[in-house]
Amino acid sequence: MATYLLLCSVFVIVLVAVVCVAVRFCDLDHVDLGATLWKPAVSVKVKRRAPQTAPAAGANLERRAASLGPMATAAEVAQWMVDHIRAEGLEHHDVMLQEIAEKFGDRWTPLNKHGHPIIDPEVQRLFRRLHAGTIERLGNEWSVVDPD
Structure with a gap:
């Protein structure tokens, strides 16, 4: 059991390190992951108004x-x-x-x-x-x- 927890902990640490390196070297500092992930779920359609002119x-x-x-x-x-x-x-x-x-x-x-x-x-x-x-x-x- 302890080996499994140790293995999972190492995996999480390596995964975090890989993501940090990717953000640093791929110039992803400006990406808002929260907005990117939720954008399709909360997209808003703007309804067109009737023309005010003739x-x-x-x-x-x-x-x-x-x-x-x-x-x-x-x-x-x-x-x-x-x-x-x-x-x-x-x-x-x-x-x-x-x-x-x-x-x-x-x-x-x-x-x-x-x-x-x-x-x-x-x-x-x-x-x-x-x-x-x-x-x-x-x-x-x-x-x-x-x-x-």
Whole structure:
């Protein structure tokens, strides 16, 4: 019995040492194992709101995005983002990522170094230039700035 406990103790110590070495040499210091393990169990789906503008404006945006498709440029994606947020008044970041990927392709929503989807940096730069301060991002939502 004592040999079995000793063997288990040595195994645990070796396993801990191997994990520590892997974390150190594989640059895994930034990985949050708790969040990574629980992410699939607690993923949240954001429901899409009904448009706040007239249906014709939304239909034009959808038609325009569909005509651009996967051959769209960064400027066209950025312009669509500006038009979409102005039409909706408010949009969540995750919904925007999903819609960009669906309408324009995964090219414009690459993964960052942590494996999370982002909006292409070139699209973000052009988006900021196009809206010129009329749209703000607070937390994970974009909204139109009140002129007051």
